Amino acid sequence: MRFTSRVLRDVRVRFAPSPTGRLHLGSLRTALFNYLFARKHGGAFILRIEDTDRSRLVPGCAEKFEETLGTFGLKRDESPMVGGAFGPYTQSERGAIYAQHSERLLDSGHCYRCFCSSERLDILRKGALRAGELPRYDNRCRSVSKAESDERARNGEAFVVRFKFDKQNVAFHDLVYGSNNQIADEGDFVVMKSDGFPTYHFANVVDDRLMAISHVIRGAEWLASTPKHVKLYEAFEWTPPNFVHLPLITRDGKKKLSKRDADAYVAYYIEERGYLPVAVLNFLLRNGSGISGFQPGNLYSLDELIQRFDVNLIGTRDFMMDRSALDTYGRLAFRSTHRETLLQNVAKHLKTHASADIDPALLEPAYIQRVIDFISSNEENFAAFDELVTGDFSFFFGRPSSAAKLLERFDATTALTICDALLELERFDIAGVKAVAKQLKMKPKEVMAATRCALIDSFKGPPLSELFGFFSDDECRTRIQFLKESLKEGSVSAKAS
Numbered sequence: 001m002r003f004t005s006r007v008l009r010d011v012r013v014r015f016a017p018s019p020t021g022r023l024h025l026g027s028l029r030t031a032l033f034n035y036l037f038a039r040k041h042g043g044a045f046i047l048r049i050e051d052t053d054r055s056r057l058v059p060g061c062a063e064k065f066e067e068t069l070g071t072f073g074l075k076r077d078e079s080p081m082v083g084g085a086f087g088p089y090t091q092s093e094r095g096a097i098y099a100q101h102s103e104r105l106l107d108s109g110h111c112y113r114c115f116c117s118s119e120r121l122d123i124l125r126k127g128a129l130r131a132g133e134l135p136r137y138d139n140r141c142r143s144v145s146k147a148e149s150d151e152r153a154r155n156g157e158a159f160v161v162r163f164k165f166d167k168q169n170v171a172f173h174d175l176v177y178g179s180n181n182q183i184a185d186e187g188d189f190v191v192m193k194s195d196g197f198p199t200y201h202f203a204n205v206v207d208d209r210l211m212a213i214s215h216v217i218r219g220a221e222w223l224a225s226t227p228k229h230v231k232l233y234e235a236f237e238w239t240p241p242n243f244v245h246l247p248l249i250t251r252d253g254k255k256k257l258s259k260r261d262a263d264a265y266v267a268y269y270i271e272e273r274g275y276l277p278v279a280v281l282n283f284l285l286r287n288g289s290g291i292s293g294f295q296p297g298n299l300y301s302l303d304e305l306i307q308r309f310d311v312n313l314i315g316t317r318d319f320m321m322d323r324s325a326l327d328t329y330g331r332l333a334f335r336s337t338h339r340e341t342l343l344q345n346v347a348k349h350l351k352t353h354a355s356a357d358i359d360p361a362l363l364e365p366a367y368i369q370r371v372i373d374f375i376s377s378n379e380e381n382f383a384a385f386d387e388l389v390t391g392d393f394s395f396f397f398g399r400p401s402s403a404a405k406l407l408e409r410f411d412a413t414t415a416l417t418i419c420d421a422l423l424e425l426e427r428f429d430i431a432g433v434k435a436v437a438k439q440l441k442m443k444p445k446e447v448m449a450a451t452r453c454a455l456i457d458s459f460k461g462p463p464l465s466e467l468f469g470f471f472s473d474d475e476c477r478t479r480i481q482f483l484k485e486s487l488k489e490g491s492v493s494a495k496a497s
């Protein structure tokens with residue numbers, strides 16, 4: 001069944017992360033698809049916080065999710081912070097709603113209380129595993145009479161609420177994966193835990209219904225649980241929403257990227273490394289899935305992505321995280337970003353990440369502008385701001401901090417002699433360096449290499465003539481003088497101001 005790509009009525013989608021860690025690239029991709037779908041069809045994009053797993057809560061996460069979505073321009077129409085007519089949008093604040101709905105299914109006979117101890121469940125689980133089977137509850141408490149169940153609950157006995165799961169006729173249609181009857185059959189599943197909190201499945205169904213969600217767009221790891229949800233909708237006599245499961249970003253082609261992967265955090269790429277958000281979004285879509293006319297290597301704005309988004313084009317193949325592609329988009333993003341914005345972002349990143357004793361003059365817009373012009377005039381570009389702080393272009397914002405690099409190629413006496421001779425120059429230019437080479441009876445190439453290293457702490461990099469054009473004579477002298485001092489002290493760790 002093809003999905004008609006037109007403006008639909010009453011489209012409401014939700015991105016529903018659990019606040020158990022920072023947002024990672026996989027979740028961001030799923031959030032992006034939700035957002036594109038909502039905007040494409042004139043609908044609402046909702047953020048719901050699914051915090052029913054109390055044991056894994058990380059304080060502050062939910063607020064950070066809102067901030068991160070904002071950073072990427074994924075504007076929420078409703079959320080815990082934005083508010084909205086269907087709130088509260090945090091599941092832990094919806095306890096009374098779940099209790100009331102579980103009562104409803106207890107009354108209708110679709111659910112029952114289960115008093116089995118955790119020891120008994122453990123024995124069942126281990127027995128199944130020993131037999132090479134999937135653990136499955138044996139539905140024992142189904143046979144406890146209503147009167148006995150009420151009595152035991154009144155007496156304060158601990159219980160969970162289970163749903164009578166009939167796995168017949170559970171097929172459903174998914175807009176990406178098509179007809180589906182995958183099923184994780186664990187027997188009658190829990191809807192309310194003994195701590196009074198709902199399970200993911202139950203809260204999800206109740207909230208999606210009460211929040212009038214038209215399309216459930218989430219990662220494919222939930223495909224196998226969807227039959228449970230379908231059965232819950234049936235029990236409530238509700239029409240299920242449309243299901244749109246998305247392929248997952250994997251670490252290695254198999255394992256789903258998750259909050260436990262330290263280098264998968266969105267904040268790491270934006271705040272630490274300094275990639276522009278639009279670069280990350282394009283990176284996440286780089287296999288073209290869901291985007292009409294997608295050309296790899298092109299950079300698309302969020303508006304263009306909305307225009308091109310088509311749910312029928314979402315493929316079912318999982319997507320491996322290959323970070324090397326991110327730099328390509330990083331470079332494209334810098335090239336296409338408005339100068340003013342770029343300047344502000346560079347300054348902001350430097351203020352946070354450069355060393356505390358950085359010369360304030362280096363943070364002036366005019367200086368940053370010169371750096372950017374210099375880099376782009378060399379047909380080069382940076383992919384992320386951290387290249388200006390710790391990477392190939394860091395020499396613009398920090399002087400060499402030791403003579404270690406120079407000593408990789410020159411012995412200390414030769415290095416010192418070259419520094420002394422360079423410091424005698426009135427002007428720093430190629431002719432001056434050649435004159436020094438002649439005076440020291442060295443090859444010009446060698447003295448040029450030493451000079452470049454004194455200026456930028458590297459034997460590679462822009463032509464020396466351009467470096468002389470960029471740095472003032474005073475700055476060249478300061479850098480060479482510093483190196484001379486370090487060589488004299490024999491120190492390799494002295495810090496430049």
Ligand SMILES: Nc1ncnc2c1ncn2[C@@H]1O[C@H](COP(=O)(O)OP(=O)(O)OP(=O)(O)O)[C@@H](O)[C@H]1O
Binds near residue numbers: 018029259
């Ligand atoms: N690797 C992934 N690729 C694509 N979507 C994902 C990925 N991981 C999670 N999602 C989706 O992102 C949404 C929010 O997920 P959530 O915040 O619970 O992250 P999670 O990584 O699944 O958490 P956990 O740490 O419990 O594994 C869900 O719809 C989920 O299916």
